[in-house]
Amino acid sequence: MSRGSYQGRFLRVNLTTGNFKAEIIPEEVMLNYVGGRGFGVKYLYDEMTPRIDPLSPQNKLLLLTGPLCGTAASGCSKWIVVTKSPATGGFFRSIGGGKWGPKLKSAGYDFIILEGKAEKPSYLYIEDNQVEVLDADWLWGLDTEETQERIRKRHGEKTQSVCIGPAGEKQVLYAAIVSDRRTASRGGVGTVMGSKNLKAIAVNGSGKTDIFYSEKFRELVRHQIKIVKASPLWELLKERGIACSVKKHYHDRSQSPVRNFRETVFEGIEKLFPEEYYKFKIKSYACWGCMTQCGKIRKVEDGPYKGAISDGPEYEGGAVLGPLIGNSDISFTIAGDALCDLLGIDVISTGVCIAFACELYERGIITKEDTDGLDLTWGNHPAFYTLIEKIGKRDGFGKLLGEGVMRAAKQIGKGAERYAMHVKGIELPAYEPRAIKGYALSYAISNIGGSHMYARPFAEVNLDVDPASEDLWKSEEIIKEQKRIAIWDCALICPFAQAGIQPFGNESEALHFKLLAAATGFEQFSNYDYLAKVAERVITLERAFNI
Ligand code: SF4
Structure with missing residues (x-):
């Protein structure tokens, strides 16, 4: 009912x-x-x-x-x-x-x-x-x-x-x-x-969504608008989208991976800064009813990728189609991201698979004979564009890479496993776990492998703590973040939309729990401890499913 x-x-x-x-x-x-x-x-x-x-x-x-x-x-x-x-x-x-x-x-x-x-x-x-x-x-x-x-x-x-x-x-x-x-x-x-x-x-559909305590809910929504607008992050996300984080990651702490996670400093990074992406923006895009509108529709106006339009790339897409594969051509990152969306493939896994292939190519583990004649030298973006098409259509060498790095490495042999960057079969996202140590632990204990959105070490990612701090290693921190994201995933509260939601336990987060309670009529949902128990139940059930 x-x-x-x-x-x-x-x-x-x-x-x-x-x-x-x-x-x-x-x-x-x-x-x-x-x-x-x-x-x-x-x-x-x-x-x-x-x-x-x-x-x-x-x-x-x-x-x-x-x-x-x-x-x-x-x-x-x-x-x-x-x-x-x-x-x-x-x-x-x-x-x-x-x-x-x-x-x-x-x-x-x-x-x-x-x-x-x-x-x-x-x-x-x-x-x-x-x-x-x-x-x-x-x-x-x-x-x-x-x-x-x-x-x-x-x-x-x-x-x-x-x-x-x-x-x-x-x-x-x-x-x-x-x-x-x-x-x-x-x-x-x-x-x-x-x-x-x-x-x-x-x-x-012709129906509508009811609200249990409608007056209270309206009041809370007004408050939500105020809190989000007051956040300094909100204007940035609204104007620049999630690509706005690139600069911070690369330059402050070398937290983003370069050339298949081998390095952390990329010589062409300034060509991929948010202000460069901004030049390609034609409009913003929002999920239903979202005032943050983090989507940035970008269009390539000239060059070999002329005409490509993408809702992105976001930070991850820009990083894995950029420094991770030795590429600083911004137009390619937009066109490659668009191609992934059109073919319906995950851009993170695609970028990591290309980086894996580049490293094998450089080391002579694979040659042009294996790659359908493609020259997979770092940064050779025209070849990467063709390779994305091949992956999406499961054609030739693309069929092998379409299996993901873990399985492809097993088939290739010759020590290729050493260069396959994944946890439990999921290609690693664009965070360097040796720099963001919380992620190393997070990936290792995640029920879904190498995901950056299962337990996000916010303090570290946001540069709020000293990276040498032992606190970053504390399992309690990652457990707390696992629960926090599990709550968001159950309620489907977008962390990017709630620009003011950090740090943990702040006014914005509490407000969203009140919104949940007012919408559903379940007072329990306004209580963090209650929701944390729900999160524990969910994470435990996932683990039980997996064993
Ligand atoms: S709901 Fe989240 S992902 Fe969607 S536009 Fe808003 S901020 Fe972006």
């Missing part, structure tokens, strides 16, 4: 049979798991045999919203994917943005569970209580932008979709699920969707 901002039901679709049903979310589940990642792991754990093949019809794919999704709270309307990952073989979660989450809520569902496998390429169309598994022959093979565009033409301009690109169809192991240009990209969630022959989930 609906309760406040919860629709109180989810949609279960069996793609093998085409059957579907709406099921009630018990109040006890809301209280114990809050939403998003919490709901995801609860249902995954309860319903799935952990030992199944992630790319078999027995795997389940869950797309979920949080309790604040579709409300007036700014930056709380993203969606999350939960499944068994083909990259790690364990529980995984990946978060996407855009406007799809509120649309799903307006159709009357808090989340979807997808089971089985469609007999042929299909897409799911949802319009309130009407649910259909439809033929996707006319969409198969299209990139993610064209797919969404054609769906809008058929089902109406207001239709919101999540979809996979050619990479998901062809089972690249780090394929993404994309909505607008926003991606749930890590862990192969798009690969799982492709394994089900599912190209897209298109949604229209």
